[in-house]
Amino acid sequence: MPYLSYLKLNVSVYINIHAHSIASKAGDFVLPNCIVSKDYLFEQPCSAGIHPWYIDQNRDAQWEAFMQYAKKPQVLAIGExxxxxxxxxxxxxxxxxxxxxxxxxxxxxxxxxxxxVRAYHEVFVSLLRKEVQVPVIFHGYERNWPLAEQLLKNKNYYISLGAAIGKGKMDELIQQLPLDRLFLETDDKSTQISDIYAYFCRAKKLPTQQVEDQLLANFNRIFNYSIA
Ligand SMILES: [Zn+2]
Structure with missing residues:
Protein backbone atom coordinates (compact mmCIF):
# COMPACT_ATOMS: atom_id res chain seq x y z
CA MET A 1 0.00 0.00 0.00
CA PRO A 2 1.45 3.42 -0.88
CA TYR A 3 2.62 5.36 2.14
CA LEU A 4 0.12 8.20 1.69
CA SER A 5 -2.94 5.95 1.54
CA TYR A 6 -1.71 4.20 4.63
CA LEU A 7 -1.50 7.55 6.42
CA LYS A 8 -4.92 8.57 5.18
CA LEU A 9 -6.57 5.50 6.62
CA ASN A 10 -5.16 6.25 10.01
CA VAL A 11 -5.95 9.94 10.31
CA SER A 12 -7.85 10.41 13.50
CA VAL A 13 -8.45 13.86 14.83
CA TYR A 14 -10.99 15.42 17.12
CA ILE A 15 -11.85 18.91 15.89
CA ASN A 16 -12.91 21.35 18.60
CA ILE A 17 -14.46 24.17 16.61
CA HIS A 18 -14.95 26.60 19.49
CA ALA A 19 -13.02 26.84 22.75
CA HIS A 20 -11.69 29.51 25.06
CA SER A 21 -8.39 27.83 25.70
CA ILE A 22 -5.74 26.30 23.50
CA ALA A 23 -5.40 23.21 25.69
CA SER A 24 -5.79 20.09 23.58
CA LYS A 25 -4.45 16.57 23.52
CA ALA A 26 -1.81 15.62 20.97
CA GLY A 27 -3.40 15.03 17.59
CA ASP A 28 -6.55 17.03 18.34
CA PHE A 29 -7.27 20.30 16.62
CA VAL A 30 -8.72 23.21 18.56
CA LEU A 31 -9.88 26.55 17.15
CA PRO A 32 -9.65 28.86 20.17
CA ASN A 33 -11.71 32.03 20.26
CA CYS A 34 -10.28 35.46 20.91
CA ILE A 35 -12.78 37.87 22.45
CA VAL A 36 -11.49 41.22 21.24
CA SER A 37 -10.42 43.52 24.11
CA LYS A 38 -10.62 40.66 26.62
CA ASP A 39 -8.11 38.15 25.19
CA TYR A 40 -4.78 38.42 23.44
CA LEU A 41 -4.84 37.24 19.85
CA PHE A 42 -3.62 33.65 19.52
CA GLU A 43 -0.72 32.95 17.19
CA GLN A 44 -2.24 29.68 16.07
CA PRO A 45 -5.37 29.31 13.91
CA CYS A 46 -8.29 30.84 15.83
CA SER A 47 -11.49 32.84 15.56
CA ALA A 48 -11.75 36.48 16.65
CA GLY A 49 -14.74 38.68 17.24
CA ILE A 50 -16.55 41.16 19.45
CA HIS A 51 -18.77 39.20 21.85
CA PRO A 52 -22.09 40.85 22.81
CA TRP A 53 -21.19 40.51 26.51
CA TYR A 54 -17.96 42.43 26.05
CA ILE A 55 -18.71 45.51 23.97
CA ASP A 56 -16.39 48.27 25.20
CA GLN A 57 -17.36 51.78 26.23
CA ASN A 58 -14.75 52.89 23.71
CA ARG A 59 -16.26 51.14 20.73
CA ASP A 60 -14.05 52.83 18.14
CA ALA A 61 -10.85 51.52 19.74
CA GLN A 62 -12.35 48.05 20.10
CA TRP A 63 -13.40 48.09 16.46
CA GLU A 64 -9.93 49.12 15.38
CA ALA A 65 -8.44 46.17 17.28
CA PHE A 66 -11.03 43.84 15.79
CA MET A 67 -10.20 45.00 12.25
CA GLN A 68 -6.50 44.43 12.84
CA TYR A 69 -7.15 40.91 14.10
CA ALA A 70 -9.79 40.00 11.54
CA LYS A 71 -7.38 40.45 8.64
CA LYS A 72 -4.63 38.27 10.12
CA PRO A 73 -4.09 34.97 8.33
CA GLN A 74 -4.40 32.86 11.50
CA VAL A 75 -7.89 34.26 12.10
CA LEU A 76 -9.87 31.64 10.21
CA ALA A 77 -13.33 32.78 11.33
CA ILE A 78 -15.11 35.90 12.55
CA GLY A 79 -16.83 35.55 15.94
CA GLU A 80 -18.07 34.57 18.23
CA VAL A 117 -29.26 33.49 23.06
CA ARG A 118 -33.02 33.73 22.65
CA ALA A 119 -32.55 35.73 19.48
CA TYR A 120 -32.69 33.28 16.57
CA HIS A 121 -35.28 35.31 14.69
CA GLU A 122 -33.25 38.51 15.02
CA VAL A 123 -30.02 36.74 14.04
CA PHE A 124 -31.68 35.33 10.89
CA VAL A 125 -32.99 38.77 9.97
CA SER A 126 -29.50 40.28 10.30
CA LEU A 127 -27.90 37.46 8.27
CA LEU A 128 -30.43 38.05 5.51
CA ARG A 129 -30.24 41.83 5.63
CA LYS A 130 -26.46 41.73 5.35
CA GLU A 131 -26.68 39.14 2.56
CA VAL A 132 -24.18 36.89 4.32
CA GLN A 133 -22.59 34.52 1.82
CA VAL A 134 -19.99 32.85 4.04
CA PRO A 135 -20.56 29.66 6.07
CA VAL A 136 -22.28 30.32 9.39
CA ILE A 137 -21.74 28.12 12.46
CA PHE A 138 -24.30 28.41 15.24
CA HIS A 139 -22.16 27.53 18.21
CA GLY A 140 -23.38 26.04 21.49
CA TYR A 141 -26.71 25.05 19.97
CA GLU A 142 -29.10 23.89 22.71
CA ARG A 143 -32.48 24.16 21.04
CA ASN A 144 -34.72 21.51 19.47
CA TRP A 145 -34.72 19.70 16.12
CA PRO A 146 -37.57 21.70 14.49
CA LEU A 147 -35.59 24.95 14.84
CA ALA A 148 -32.41 23.21 13.64
CA GLU A 149 -34.31 21.84 10.64
CA GLN A 150 -35.44 25.34 9.71
CA LEU A 151 -31.96 26.71 10.13
CA LEU A 152 -30.32 23.98 8.04
CA LYS A 153 -32.53 24.81 5.06
CA ASN A 154 -29.83 27.34 4.33
CA LYS A 155 -27.01 25.21 2.89
CA ASN A 156 -24.40 27.56 4.37
CA TYR A 157 -25.51 27.08 7.96
CA TYR A 158 -23.96 24.64 10.42
CA ILE A 159 -24.71 23.63 14.00
CA SER A 160 -22.10 23.10 16.68
CA LEU A 161 -22.95 21.11 19.81
CA GLY A 162 -21.12 21.24 23.11
CA ALA A 163 -21.08 19.73 26.59
CA ALA A 164 -24.84 20.34 27.01
CA ILE A 165 -25.56 17.21 24.94
CA GLY A 166 -24.26 15.15 27.86
CA LYS A 167 -27.37 16.00 29.88
CA GLY A 168 -29.27 13.60 27.61
CA LYS A 169 -32.05 15.95 26.54
CA MET A 170 -30.80 16.50 23.01
CA ASP A 171 -30.68 12.89 21.79
CA GLU A 172 -33.57 13.41 19.38
CA LEU A 173 -31.79 16.37 17.81
CA ILE A 174 -28.60 14.29 17.54
CA GLN A 175 -30.45 11.48 15.79
CA GLN A 176 -31.90 13.89 13.23
CA LEU A 177 -28.91 16.14 12.58
CA PRO A 178 -27.17 15.49 9.26
CA LEU A 179 -23.47 14.83 9.89
CA ASP A 180 -22.35 17.05 7.04
CA ARG A 181 -23.77 20.12 8.82
CA LEU A 182 -22.27 19.47 12.22
CA PHE A 183 -19.38 20.53 14.45
CA LEU A 184 -18.54 19.75 18.08
CA GLU A 185 -16.98 22.06 20.67
CA THR A 186 -16.02 22.44 24.31
CA ASP A 187 -16.63 26.23 24.51
CA ASP A 188 -15.67 27.36 28.03
CA LYS A 189 -16.40 23.98 29.66
CA SER A 190 -13.75 21.68 31.09
CA THR A 191 -15.19 18.62 29.30
CA GLN A 192 -12.76 16.91 26.91
CA ILE A 193 -13.64 17.14 23.23
CA SER A 194 -13.12 13.36 23.00
CA ASP A 195 -15.93 12.88 25.55
CA ILE A 196 -18.28 15.08 23.53
CA TYR A 197 -17.49 13.03 20.41
CA ALA A 198 -18.05 9.83 22.41
CA TYR A 199 -21.44 10.95 23.72
CA PHE A 200 -22.52 12.13 20.27
CA CYS A 201 -21.50 8.84 18.63
CA ARG A 202 -23.35 6.77 21.23
CA ALA A 203 -26.53 8.83 20.82
CA LYS A 204 -26.24 8.73 17.02
CA LYS A 205 -25.30 5.02 17.07
CA LEU A 206 -22.37 5.59 14.74
CA PRO A 207 -18.72 4.55 14.94
CA THR A 208 -16.42 7.35 16.13
CA GLN A 209 -14.24 7.09 13.04
CA GLN A 210 -17.15 7.93 10.75
CA VAL A 211 -18.01 11.05 12.76
CA GLU A 212 -14.36 12.09 12.95
CA ASP A 213 -13.95 11.70 9.18
CA GLN A 214 -17.10 13.67 8.41
CA LEU A 215 -16.28 16.55 10.77
CA LEU A 216 -12.79 16.75 9.28
CA ALA A 217 -14.38 16.89 5.82
CA ASN A 218 -16.77 19.63 7.04
CA PHE A 219 -13.84 21.61 8.36
CA ASN A 220 -11.81 21.28 5.19
CA ARG A 221 -14.82 22.27 3.12
CA ILE A 222 -15.57 25.56 4.84
CA PHE A 223 -12.15 26.76 6.00
CA ASN A 224 -9.37 27.72 3.72
CA TYR A 225 -7.00 25.79 5.93
CA SER A 226 -5.95 22.18 5.93
CA ILE A 227 -5.38 20.34 9.21
CA ALA A 228 -2.06 18.54 8.89
ZN1 LIG B 1 -17.72 30.77 23.53
Whole structure:
Protein backbone atom coordinates (compact mmCIF):
# COMPACT_ATOMS: atom_id res chain seq x y z
CA MET A 1 0.00 0.00 0.00
CA PRO A 2 1.45 3.42 -0.88
CA TYR A 3 2.62 5.36 2.14
CA LEU A 4 0.12 8.20 1.69
CA SER A 5 -2.94 5.95 1.54
CA TYR A 6 -1.71 4.20 4.63
CA LEU A 7 -1.50 7.55 6.42
CA LYS A 8 -4.92 8.57 5.18
CA LEU A 9 -6.57 5.50 6.62
CA ASN A 10 -5.16 6.25 10.01
CA VAL A 11 -5.95 9.94 10.31
CA SER A 12 -7.85 10.41 13.50
CA VAL A 13 -8.45 13.86 14.83
CA TYR A 14 -10.99 15.42 17.12
CA ILE A 15 -11.85 18.91 15.89
CA ASN A 16 -12.91 21.35 18.60
CA ILE A 17 -14.46 24.17 16.61
CA HIS A 18 -14.95 26.60 19.49
CA ALA A 19 -13.02 26.84 22.75
CA HIS A 20 -11.69 29.51 25.06
CA SER A 21 -8.39 27.83 25.70
CA ILE A 22 -5.74 26.30 23.50
CA ALA A 23 -5.40 23.21 25.69
CA SER A 24 -5.79 20.09 23.58
CA LYS A 25 -4.45 16.57 23.52
CA ALA A 26 -1.81 15.62 20.97
CA GLY A 27 -3.40 15.03 17.59
CA ASP A 28 -6.55 17.03 18.34
CA PHE A 29 -7.27 20.30 16.62
CA VAL A 30 -8.72 23.21 18.56
CA LEU A 31 -9.88 26.55 17.15
CA PRO A 32 -9.65 28.86 20.17
CA ASN A 33 -11.71 32.03 20.26
CA CYS A 34 -10.28 35.46 20.91
CA ILE A 35 -12.78 37.87 22.45
CA VAL A 36 -11.49 41.22 21.24
CA SER A 37 -10.42 43.52 24.11
CA LYS A 38 -10.62 40.66 26.62
CA ASP A 39 -8.11 38.15 25.19
CA TYR A 40 -4.78 38.42 23.44
CA LEU A 41 -4.84 37.24 19.85
CA PHE A 42 -3.62 33.65 19.52
CA GLU A 43 -0.72 32.95 17.19
CA GLN A 44 -2.24 29.68 16.07
CA PRO A 45 -5.37 29.31 13.91
CA CYS A 46 -8.29 30.84 15.83
CA SER A 47 -11.49 32.84 15.56
CA ALA A 48 -11.75 36.48 16.65
CA GLY A 49 -14.74 38.68 17.24
CA ILE A 50 -16.55 41.16 19.45
CA HIS A 51 -18.77 39.20 21.85
CA PRO A 52 -22.09 40.85 22.81
CA TRP A 53 -21.19 40.51 26.51
CA TYR A 54 -17.96 42.43 26.05
CA ILE A 55 -18.71 45.51 23.97
CA ASP A 56 -16.39 48.27 25.20
CA GLN A 57 -17.36 51.78 26.23
CA ASN A 58 -14.75 52.89 23.71
CA ARG A 59 -16.26 51.14 20.73
CA ASP A 60 -14.05 52.83 18.14
CA ALA A 61 -10.85 51.52 19.74
CA GLN A 62 -12.35 48.05 20.10
CA TRP A 63 -13.40 48.09 16.46
CA GLU A 64 -9.93 49.12 15.38
CA ALA A 65 -8.44 46.17 17.28
CA PHE A 66 -11.03 43.84 15.79
CA MET A 67 -10.20 45.00 12.25
CA GLN A 68 -6.50 44.43 12.84
CA TYR A 69 -7.15 40.91 14.10
CA ALA A 70 -9.79 40.00 11.54
CA LYS A 71 -7.38 40.45 8.64
CA LYS A 72 -4.63 38.27 10.12
CA PRO A 73 -4.09 34.97 8.33
CA GLN A 74 -4.40 32.86 11.50
CA VAL A 75 -7.89 34.26 12.10
CA LEU A 76 -9.87 31.64 10.21
CA ALA A 77 -13.33 32.78 11.33
CA ILE A 78 -15.11 35.90 12.55
CA GLY A 79 -16.83 35.55 15.94
CA GLU A 80 -18.07 34.57 18.23
CA UNK A 81 -20.38 37.45 17.54
CA UNK A 82 -24.12 37.65 17.80
CA UNK A 83 -27.14 38.68 19.79
CA UNK A 84 -28.05 37.85 23.36
CA UNK A 85 -31.34 38.74 25.03
CA UNK A 86 -30.02 37.84 28.48
CA UNK A 87 -27.10 40.26 28.61
CA UNK A 88 -27.29 43.84 29.80
CA UNK A 89 -25.65 45.30 26.68
CA UNK A 90 -28.05 47.73 24.98
CA UNK A 91 -29.84 46.01 22.12
CA UNK A 92 -29.13 48.69 19.52
CA UNK A 93 -25.40 48.51 20.29
CA UNK A 94 -25.42 44.69 20.11
CA UNK A 95 -27.22 44.76 16.78
CA UNK A 96 -24.95 47.38 15.26
CA UNK A 97 -21.79 45.58 16.44
CA UNK A 98 -23.10 42.25 15.15
CA UNK A 99 -24.10 43.52 11.72
CA UNK A 100 -20.81 45.34 11.21
CA UNK A 101 -19.00 42.06 11.88
CA UNK A 102 -21.25 40.30 9.34
CA UNK A 103 -20.14 42.85 6.75
CA UNK A 104 -16.48 42.23 7.54
CA UNK A 105 -16.92 38.44 7.36
CA UNK A 106 -18.41 38.89 3.90
CA UNK A 107 -15.64 41.25 2.81
CA UNK A 108 -12.87 38.98 4.09
CA UNK A 109 -14.68 35.83 2.99
CA UNK A 110 -14.25 34.19 6.41
CA UNK A 111 -16.85 31.94 8.07
CA UNK A 112 -18.83 33.18 11.07
CA UNK A 113 -19.19 31.71 14.54
CA UNK A 114 -22.46 32.88 16.02
CA UNK A 115 -23.42 33.39 19.66
CA UNK A 116 -27.19 33.40 19.88
CA VAL A 117 -29.26 33.49 23.06
CA ARG A 118 -33.02 33.73 22.65
CA ALA A 119 -32.55 35.73 19.48
CA TYR A 120 -32.69 33.28 16.57
CA HIS A 121 -35.28 35.31 14.69
CA GLU A 122 -33.25 38.51 15.02
CA VAL A 123 -30.02 36.74 14.04
CA PHE A 124 -31.68 35.33 10.89
CA VAL A 125 -32.99 38.77 9.97
CA SER A 126 -29.50 40.28 10.30
CA LEU A 127 -27.90 37.46 8.27
CA LEU A 128 -30.43 38.05 5.51
CA ARG A 129 -30.24 41.83 5.63
CA LYS A 130 -26.46 41.73 5.35
CA GLU A 131 -26.68 39.14 2.56
CA VAL A 132 -24.18 36.89 4.32
CA GLN A 133 -22.59 34.52 1.82
CA VAL A 134 -19.99 32.85 4.04
CA PRO A 135 -20.56 29.66 6.07
CA VAL A 136 -22.28 30.32 9.39
CA ILE A 137 -21.74 28.12 12.46
CA PHE A 138 -24.30 28.41 15.24
CA HIS A 139 -22.16 27.53 18.21
CA GLY A 140 -23.38 26.04 21.49
CA TYR A 141 -26.71 25.05 19.97
CA GLU A 142 -29.10 23.89 22.71
CA ARG A 143 -32.48 24.16 21.04
CA ASN A 144 -34.72 21.51 19.47
CA TRP A 145 -34.72 19.70 16.12
CA PRO A 146 -37.57 21.70 14.49
CA LEU A 147 -35.59 24.95 14.84
CA ALA A 148 -32.41 23.21 13.64
CA GLU A 149 -34.31 21.84 10.64
CA GLN A 150 -35.44 25.34 9.71
CA LEU A 151 -31.96 26.71 10.13
CA LEU A 152 -30.32 23.98 8.04
CA LYS A 153 -32.53 24.81 5.06
CA ASN A 154 -29.83 27.34 4.33
CA LYS A 155 -27.01 25.21 2.89
CA ASN A 156 -24.40 27.56 4.37
CA TYR A 157 -25.51 27.08 7.96
CA TYR A 158 -23.96 24.64 10.42
CA ILE A 159 -24.71 23.63 14.00
CA SER A 160 -22.10 23.10 16.68
CA LEU A 161 -22.95 21.11 19.81
CA GLY A 162 -21.12 21.24 23.11
CA ALA A 163 -21.08 19.73 26.59
CA ALA A 164 -24.84 20.34 27.01
CA ILE A 165 -25.56 17.21 24.94
CA GLY A 166 -24.26 15.15 27.86
CA LYS A 167 -27.37 16.00 29.88
CA GLY A 168 -29.27 13.60 27.61
CA LYS A 169 -32.05 15.95 26.54
CA MET A 170 -30.80 16.50 23.01
CA ASP A 171 -30.68 12.89 21.79
CA GLU A 172 -33.57 13.41 19.38
CA LEU A 173 -31.79 16.37 17.81
CA ILE A 174 -28.60 14.29 17.54
CA GLN A 175 -30.45 11.48 15.79
CA GLN A 176 -31.90 13.89 13.23
CA LEU A 177 -28.91 16.14 12.58
CA PRO A 178 -27.17 15.49 9.26
CA LEU A 179 -23.47 14.83 9.89
CA ASP A 180 -22.35 17.05 7.04
CA ARG A 181 -23.77 20.12 8.82
CA LEU A 182 -22.27 19.47 12.22
CA PHE A 183 -19.38 20.53 14.45
CA LEU A 184 -18.54 19.75 18.08
CA GLU A 185 -16.98 22.06 20.67
CA THR A 186 -16.02 22.44 24.31
CA ASP A 187 -16.63 26.23 24.51
CA ASP A 188 -15.67 27.36 28.03
CA LYS A 189 -16.40 23.98 29.66
CA SER A 190 -13.75 21.68 31.09
CA THR A 191 -15.19 18.62 29.30
CA GLN A 192 -12.76 16.91 26.91
CA ILE A 193 -13.64 17.14 23.23
CA SER A 194 -13.12 13.36 23.00
CA ASP A 195 -15.93 12.88 25.55
CA ILE A 196 -18.28 15.08 23.53
CA TYR A 197 -17.49 13.03 20.41
CA ALA A 198 -18.05 9.83 22.41
CA TYR A 199 -21.44 10.95 23.72
CA PHE A 200 -22.52 12.13 20.27
CA CYS A 201 -21.50 8.84 18.63
CA ARG A 202 -23.35 6.77 21.23
CA ALA A 203 -26.53 8.83 20.82
CA LYS A 204 -26.24 8.73 17.02
CA LYS A 205 -25.30 5.02 17.07
CA LEU A 206 -22.37 5.59 14.74
CA PRO A 207 -18.72 4.55 14.94
CA THR A 208 -16.42 7.35 16.13
CA GLN A 209 -14.24 7.09 13.04
CA GLN A 210 -17.15 7.93 10.75
CA VAL A 211 -18.01 11.05 12.76
CA GLU A 212 -14.36 12.09 12.95
CA ASP A 213 -13.95 11.70 9.18
CA GLN A 214 -17.10 13.67 8.41
CA LEU A 215 -16.28 16.55 10.77
CA LEU A 216 -12.79 16.75 9.28
CA ALA A 217 -14.38 16.89 5.82
CA ASN A 218 -16.77 19.63 7.04
CA PHE A 219 -13.84 21.61 8.36
CA ASN A 220 -11.81 21.28 5.19
CA ARG A 221 -14.82 22.27 3.12
CA ILE A 222 -15.57 25.56 4.84
CA PHE A 223 -12.15 26.76 6.00
CA ASN A 224 -9.37 27.72 3.72
CA TYR A 225 -7.00 25.79 5.93
CA SER A 226 -5.95 22.18 5.93
CA ILE A 227 -5.38 20.34 9.21
CA ALA A 228 -2.06 18.54 8.89
ZN1 LIG B 1 -17.72 30.77 23.53
Missing amino acids: CGLDKLTSTTWAIQAETFEKQLEIANQLNKPLIIHC
